[in-house]
Amino acid sequence: MDGAVSGRITLQQLAQALGLSTATVSLALRDSQVVAEATRLKVQEAARARGYVANRGAASLRTARTNIVGIGLHDIINPSFTELLAALEDSLSAAGKTILLGVSQEDVTRQTRTLGTLAEYRPDAFIVSPAAGTTVDDLKALAASGIAVVQVTREVEGSGFDFAGSDDTAGVALAVAHLVDLGHRRIGMIGSLPIASTGRRRLAGYRQGLGDAGLPFDPALVAEGPGLRETGRAGVLKLLALPDPPTAAVCFNDLNAFGALMGLQSAGLTAGRDFSLVGYDDIGEAALWHPALTTVFTRIPEYGHIAAELALARIAEPGRPVERVALMPRLVVRETTTPPRRR
Numbered sequence: 001m002d003g004a005v006s007g008r009i010t011l012q013q014l015a016q017a018l019g020l021s022t023a024t025v026s027l028a029l030r031d032s033q034v035v036a037e038a039t040r041l042k043v044q045e046a047a048r049a050r051g052y053v054a055n056r057g058a059a060s061l062r063t064a065r066t067n068i069v070g071i072g073l074h075d076i077i078n079p080s081f082t083e084l085l086a087a088l089e090d091s092l093s094a095a096g097k098t099i100l101l102g103v104s105q106e107d108v109t110r111q112t113r114t115l116g117t118l119a120e121y122r123p124d125a126f127i128v129s130p131a132a133g134t135t136v137d138d139l140k141a142l143a144a145s146g147i148a149v150v151q152v153t154r155e156v157e158g159s160g161f162d163f164a165g166s167d168d169t170a171g172v173a174l175a176v177a178h179l180v181d182l183g184h185r186r187i188g189m190i191g192s193l194p195i196a197s198t199g200r201r202r203l204a205g206y207r208q209g210l211g212d213a214g215l216p217f218d219p220a221l222v223a224e225g226p227g228l229r230e231t232g233r234a235g236v237l238k239l240l241a242l243p244d245p246p247t248a249a250v251c252f253n254d255l256n257a258f259g260a261l262m263g264l265q266s267a268g269l270t271a272g273r274d275f276s277l278v279g280y281d282d283i284g285e286a287a288l289w290h291p292a293l294t295t296v297f298t299r300i301p302e303y304g305h306i307a308a309e310l311a312l313a314r315i316a317e318p319g320r321p322v323e324r325v326a327l328m329p330r331l332v333v334r335e336t337t338t339p340p341r342r343r
Contacts, residue, residue: 009050018046030096069097069311070118070147072111072128074104074154078227078255080281080300081129084153087304088127095312097124104131106226108138115142122147125311129153132196136160148314152307153300154197155324162314163324164307166298168201169208171329175250175278175296176209178331183339184248184276188221190235190260191252202252202280209250227252232259233266236275240267247340248276254283257293261336271336282332291335299327 015025020043028035028043029052035043046052069092073081089099100118104111111131118126125148130139136159143149143161151163172189179187189206193199207217220242223235232251236259239246251257257279264271271277272291279286279295286293306325313320 009052011052014043014047014050014052017050018043065124065315066122067097068121068123069099069308070115070121070123070126071099071101072104072115072118072126072130073101074106074111074129074131076103078253079283079285080253080298081153083283083300084129084304087301088152088308091305091308092311095308097312106131108133112138112141119145119147124148124315125150127152127307127311130156130196132193132199146318148311148318150307150311150314152304157197160322162307162310162322163326164303164310165326166300166303166329167326168198168298168329169205171280171296171298172202172205172250173209173212174205174329174331175280176206177212178278178294178333178337179248179250179276180209180213180215182248182276182337184246185215185340186221186244186246186248187215188223188235188239188246188249189252190223190239190249191227191231191256192222192224193226193252199252206250221246221249223249227255229255229259229262232256232261233263234259236260236263236277237267240269240275248278248337250278251280254279254281254286254293254295256280257295257336258285258289261289261293272338274341276337276340278337286332287334294334294337295332297330297332299329303327 011022011025015022024035025043028040029047071088075081092099102114102118108131126142127150129152134156136156139149139156139159139161149161151161153165155163176187192203210217223238225231257277260277261271264275269275279293282295282297286295310323
């Protein structure tokens, strides 16, 4: 049962004034469905009117829970992580948890500092998309004080923590197979980040897709770089400048693809007519481009909810077996892919 900030009405005083038990008032303030709606509303209105403020610090000492979950993302510029954050917050809020967000911007030192600060609030769990270069020791340091850790989107292999994300190898292989089915035989890849699990697995998917079709892997057809529009624009122009340029490309993510669409336009070409392009993620913007982007739906909202569920399960049962969930992506065909033009 909650206490109150010094100098203000206490939980016990509020309960006495309403003629209710402190247990009922505490449950009503937490919006528990165990208490009748009319009583919940009565208690909540009385609490507002009388200036009652819950003492979360005292409550956490009694329950060993703060009902806080720390979220550590390596990026929020990419709209895919906005979608992920919304899914995490939706599931955690429904479970009565409050989130604290830290963003590393692909900087492991910043990640350590930011999540270390969040750890001072004694969160019940961390849900982390690790910055590129994060080590097993970095993640284990987070969990050293008994805080549950769940990885989302990216993972540090061998860390021994729960994970929820997409099967990136299978997803990019799907994209390559689609282009092969259209008749493309020179297929590039735009964007690559080998220092992160997503980068390694998406490149592996590209190579797998080529191998499944009996096509050779040519390193010259990989335009490396982070998942940014600038990388996409520069990458497609680099591929077009090759002596034997590809007729199509798959992209590390949709932002790379948007940049590549701009690069094609600057070269006087149109995706879906002169060159085929496949993105990766299927963020909301993908369907709004002209031409609309063919891409791979990685099911971000779904695995965001799963990551939250894994965190809640780990909080409730710290010794449960480690769980790894990698959802199968789905190809979404729109307007940027077509059979290659005859030369």
